[in-house]
Amino acid sequence: MLNFDIEITGEFVAFFVLSVCAIVGAVLAINFTKVVHTALSIAFTFVSIAGLYVLLEAEFIAFVQVLLYVGAITILMIFGIMMTKHDGEGKEPGRPLHDTLAAIGCICLFGILFYGIRNANFPTESAPFVEDNTREIGKALFTQYAIPFELVSVLLTVAFIGAIALAKREEESSQ
Amino acid sequence: MEALQTLSWSDTWYLAPELVLSGFAILLVILDLLLPKRINRNVIGWLTLVGLLVSATFVVLLMLSLGDGTDPADSTPEFYSLLGGSYRIDDFGNLLKLVFLGASFFIVFSSLGTVRDTDVPVKAELYYLVLPAALGAMVMSSSGDLITLFVGLELLSITTYILVATRKRNRLSSEAAFKYVVMGGVASAFILYGMSFLYGLTGGTNFAFIAQGLGSAIENFEALLYICFFLMIAGFAVKLALAPFHVWAADVYQGAPTPVTAFLAVVAKGAAFAMLYRIFMNSAFLTPADGSFLQKDVFIALSVLAAAAMIVGTVGALRQKNVKRLLALSGVANAGILLTPLAINLTEMHASLFSEFIYFLIAYSFMNIGAFSVLTILTRDSGNESISGFAGLYHRAPWTAVAMTILLCSLAGLPVTGGFMGKLLILFGTFQTHTYWLGAVILVTTVISYAVYFSFIRQMFMRSGTVDAKLKMSVPATITIWVCTIVTLVLGFMPVPLLEGIDHIFSIPADLLVIQG
Amino acid sequence: MSMLSSYLTLAAVLFCIGLFGVLTKRNAIIVLLSIELMLNAVNLNLIAFSKYGVNPSIAGHIFSLFTITVAAAEAAVGIAVLIVLYRSRATVNVDEFDELRR
Amino acid sequence: MLDNLPVLSLIAFTPLIGALIVLLLPGARSNWLRATAIIFTLIPLVLVLLLFAVYEPATGGGVYTEHSTWLTIPLNKEVLDMKLQGGVASFNLAFDYHLAVDGISMPLLLLTGIVSTMSVLASVHIRKRWKTYYVLFLLLLTGIYGVFLARDLILFFIFFEVTLIPMFFLIGIWGYYGREKAATRFLLYNGLGSAAMLISFLILIVTLGFSVSEGSNFLYSANYDVLLGNLSDPNALANIDTGNSRYFGFFLSDNARWGAFVLLLIAFGIKVPIFPFHTWMLRVHTEAPPAIVMIHSGILLKMGVYGLIRFAAFLFPEQLQSWTTVLAVLGVINILYGAILACVQREFKLVLAYSSISHMGIVLLGIASLEEVGLQGAIYQSVSHGLISALLFLIVGSIYERTNSTNLSDLGGLAKAVPFMSGILLIAGLASLGLPGLSGFVGEFLSFLGLFGSMKILTAIGVLGILFAAVYVLRSILSITYGPLPERFAEMKDARFIEALPMITLAALIVLLGVYPSILTDLMQNGFNGLLEQIQTRMGG
């Protein structure tokens, strides 16, 4: 079942390298105890994923990925990290049962997913793809996906306002 | 794909309810910024109500403009489809939208005058954020496309994350919000993961596409398709708080401001159901039944979850002393019941799943909102969220106690209330399809739930509280309580008009299945 | 093993790592980051399907765009909530957020 | 004169109207409340008595039947073509508002009227929250009348449940020390019973209740008469096994029949109660206020009997027939178990509770006989036990009010202090132990007589119960009324008029039924025809 004989192509090599980077980044992120390290290594993973997007001919998405995740989200996180103090990291007693169960759960889930993926009978040919997919994306966004697009704007506004409303310190004078 | 459809100005008519909501939301944000601090933010509450009402009016108008498909000569379309079917104005959506808007209306209405600034410093946000949340819910019930669905879901979720955290001075509120964010995020991830497979295996995000692709998908990727559905089930189970995915609910309900709790219990849950119906009836249900057990198994999984939710919710509520947590667990049990019509699937014998569902949803909404309104009044009075806060309520406010009793009877499914009729209909469905075990679970958990709900009644009627003074009632809350009580009774005694109405306008092929694209 | 399978497997690995992070990491910020990792795995899935899927289409790209946006919003709200929480608890340890219980 | 009135509805719903009126009266005017409650308890009694006067046993109560559709719930019209007969025009679930009276329900209606009136009179002992009390009391009455009148399964179920809630309150608010526990126990146990009943009912509705009316209008009916009709109709879908359950879910298989039957047995067995489902009622007997126990022991338990006969027996004659031995054994266990336990109790109310169990065992024997004599005996015994236990608890209430105890070791010699009450207590006791000339004997005798034809040994063992009855009745009553009178009771006053009135009435009725049983047996004359005919045909075929 585990059939790994794959043609070694350029794409594959690139995929291999990037995926190793992504996984290593992710694993490191999980293993680091310092938050900053974690944030940075996860950013590394995000960049690797962006690379994979390029490989998958999704340059626009890759761009957005870098911009949003590596830029915005990770920065947001570091921002958060800096705002919150984090002294007593890594000193708590472990939770062996919990961690073991979590590991078992995740591994089982992965096993199931892997079984599904392995058992799938994917079409070997990738269909010819539109050249300028950024334009296509733009077109689609403003035609067929206009409603979700507008909605996302509402969503972002709400998140923005909400985040401010929550995070802002209340003036002592008020009420 | 056919010629790309774009939005035109004429489509604003179809989107009017949604547009009204987003418009009001933006307007109120600005208003809140401009209004001087000293002005009581109840104004925003009232305006929120106006927005909800206007939106509801448009929904009704849209419903009236739709044909019911009974008369072949009638050329009025049974539904409107926008953007290649990615957004649908049909009776499924409209009915649910009305429920969401109505529920939101009563929740906001009853909270007017009971929410205290000391508790919720950002009162304006509490009110106007209900609008985008309701908008999200409406989008979820109306979309015919995975992407739209997802965005709607996230709009609702993110808004509710914020709403939960609005008791800024309360340590519990932000903890609840955090838990909700984590669980909600994981759930979203699961749903998305499942959706990504659904997209990948069928080649479309539109339900029409998905339906077409299912046939070959089941041949080639049966296992992956199973996984895809189960991943989505997991995500939805978290959103719906079905056991064993329910544990967060109690914490979040407890931490949130009471109106938000009611919103979570009614609107958020209902919206998740709307999405579940949309997705599962247009994908899992349409998988070919011969040669694969996929369809059967998915619905069995839903049945199992429904049963587990009923059992765990009821049993868990037995030992619960905090009213909000108790109602959360009761909500878990009720989610199980609400899931049942879908879980027993649409078959030759059982075609009334939607009317069963929506009937009980309506009944459930009213009884929950009523109960939460009573709770709001009580917690404002004493700050006591424990069940003992109800002690001696009969002596302090006899009529409220009576109303609460009726609402509780409805929650417990005792005749003659909306809860009873709704449960009876759902039960009848389980028996029609010979799913006796599920029916038995419903009944037995219902009986156990008597112990839960009657413990309130014991407190209200058989114990004496620490305070004897008359309970101070706020007018909107009182009105809400009585509206809910009366509706509950009416639903119990006269279910037929509503059911006939639903039956009249609702038709499964046109309104639930998106086969025609 | 086709490329698609490889991508899917990678996505699955990342998803599960993310999940494991959510389940085990004590630091609330890492938990939030792990959720982002899960969402990223999903995006990878979507893009891979968009190229190699049964019916390759741009829809996958769109979907992932929305996902990314939504994830950003979610992260923002999450951090905001965390900040409020931190103010009252002076910790970001998830396992110390247990005042709501039973 | 009753022909033009919806008399059955009036019987069932006047208490409800009374409840609403009481609700509107000022709570401080206890006299008004009492008077209203009494009036609205009396109205149905009078109506029932009028009905009794004009009731013709030979023709049955068909004239008074009220039948109209109540709810017709549309099930979605797109029920895919079921390959039955072409297109489907409509598909409905119909609950009817169907009230009827016949030889089986008539005696129980009389019982309800009488006992409820006595109980409302006995409610003088209620000392707090009159208004709520009377509202709930009247609500309870509506439920009880409804149960005995309803001929639609769902309507029946609703009335059945409606009795639960007021009872919960009545026990829980006005009961003794352990009232809340008792109330909860009552609610849950009976709730489970109702759940079992509903399962069974729904199985019946989706199979037996299915019929095609007028072309392609499909209907699930919950109407009892429809079910009965389909049961005996060989062409009904419920009786045709097509072997394909997916498309024809209407077949009522043997297994389903058995399942439904056993569930009904459990459901009503809890109410009766049949051993081992009896523990809940012990608490109710001890904890509830006596006026309510009068209703509970006097009427509510009979709802179980009624249900057993009306549903378990009439709808499943075949199953019942093959289980008569089981039923009889259960009956004998009930008789002896209750009786022996009653012999060792120290608390008078518990003695009475166990004696109720014992007496209900006799009812089971009557049902198990499947003979007209036995079945009539079962109803007769129910009525008689209803009157007797109501009387006993009436006295218990009066005694408790004076002595603050009903423990046998605390009491004694009351015959000296309260000779009238003691005398009535003795009469009730003697009736309870089956003394001829009092109603208890007739019921027991008829039941035994019925069963003896088919199961001699079991009946003989069951007859032993009346020996134990003598033991526990005399033991307890004599230790209350006979013997030296303790000092502290010397100043006790005998029954007031308001107490004496119901006592005398009930005692007189007990004597009347004992001496002139034809009052009831004539009434029941044709009540069991349907069942007996079915059994006959089955025996023949």
Add this chain to the structure above:
Amino acid sequence: MSTFFAQYAWLVPVFPFAAFAILTAMGKGMSKTGAWIGTIATFASLVLSLCIATERLSGNAEDYSNQFTWIEIGNLKLHAGFEVTNLSTMMLVVVTLVGFLVNLYSQGYMKKDERISTFFAYVALFTSSMLALVLSDNLLTFYIFWELVGVCSFLLVGFWYQKPEARAAAKKAFIVTRIGDLGLLIALLLLFWYMPGHALDFTTIHNVFDSQGGGAISTGITTLIALLIFLGAVGKSGQFPLHVWLPDAMEGPTPISALIHAATMVAAGVFLVARTFDIFDASQVAMTTVAIVGAFTAIFAATIGLAQNDIKRILAYSTVSQLGYMMLALGVGSVTGAMFHLLTHAFFKALLFLGAGSVIHSVHTQDIREMGGLGGKMKITAWTFGIGALALSGIPPFSGFWSKDAILTAALDKQPILFVVGIIAAFFTALYMARLFFLVFVGKQREGQHAKESPSVMTIPLIVLAILATVAGFVETPFNGWFGHWLTGGDAEHHASGLVMVVSAAVGLLGLYIGWLMYVKGTIRRDAVSSRMPGLVTVLERKYYIDELYQWLFVKPLQGFGKALELFDEYVVDGIVRLSGYSVSALGRLNSRLQNGQVQTYALTAIIGIVILIVAIAGRRFW
């Protein structure tokens, strides 16, 4: 016509019932008048009974019966009705006569009691029920009144309810007889289902069982029915082993002992067997059983009577013994003998009880060891009591002699052993009667006792009964079988047996003589037996430990069983209920343990949940 009065026989029980109704309704307000109402009503019954009797004495009067349908269910009918036969006429006369005399006597005896009207009400109810029982034409009606007399007996035994002993005695009386009633009830059910046409009336029973050749009912069932009926009779008539209640029943007022526990009700058992004699006659086993039980009871009770010291208890055991005689008579096939003895016994035993009552009334004790020499003070009582004692001891020409003679003759015919037993019992009877009489009336008077003769309202009944006890025997002598003929319609069974007459008279005299020697003359020391065989005397004094035996054999085990069942009920039946409650709530606890506040636990639960769900539901398809 000859059934003129018989048609109105139903009025006989109605008079006393009316009295009962009036007395109950009027309540306490009429103590003196009340007594008279009861007495007059009984007198009316007596007059009517005598009219009927006269009517029937005039030759071959036809039996008259009348019935109506009591309950009609389907095609089954249960009747109620009355029937006048010679047998029932005799009983009518006995009951009304003794009843009237006891009423009269009670006027004096119960004078001081504050509940005198209640007393008379009860007596009236009893009389009424007893008369109705006698008149019943079928077994069901019979059973109904059979129970009613039982309950009246219970009420009257417990009349002085404040005495704990009275309470216990009343309870015992009712419960023990109920054991017998069970037998009768089951017999009734059996008969109902086996008799052709579900008939229960005595005439049909007579016809069915008489023509045994028809074999309508198998012998086994017949025996069973007969034995069950006999069980009823055993309970009511205080036969061994259900005799224990009768001596205890002496806690009731003495007139009651005379009326119910000597003359009438206890004889109802004998009457029952006589009434259904055809059933017994059809089963040899049943007959033998009746005879043996009767004979055994006769001697058994007589021996106990020897060692008792309570005047009423001695008489009570004597009653048990004499009822045994009657049963013996029935067992050997002599209905006439039984009924004859019933008749004479009713008179002389009522006489003895009333006499004893007179004594008790006067000296306020019942212990014969505290009495003595009363003969001088209470002449009438002493004389009449003496006559009664002689009649009981079977000394000719008193009535007891003749009736006992009839029984012994029949016994000798059938089975000599039974005869011997009877003779020995007769000896003991004479002996204890001598002891009783001599200890009470002869000898030295006790200090401090101011005995005086009772008022005439009490002595007149004594005199009347004394006359009857003397002469009643002549209706049936070995030389004149009129009574037997009249009663059974058959040929008189008079086998004049000189031997029997001589022997029975001789043992009677011997008993009296020995008693005289012991208690008057002192030739034989009183403790002659007790000093030599103390064990025996104790056994007799303790009534063969039967009560104790029952206590250990039935009462205690049953109580123990009841307690055990109570535990079972509490811990097993209810325990399971509670356990299921607990387990549900334990499940709830499990849920609340899950809610530990850790969001990661929640997520973990969810993940494990979904993994299990997939494995369980999807996994089975791919395994």
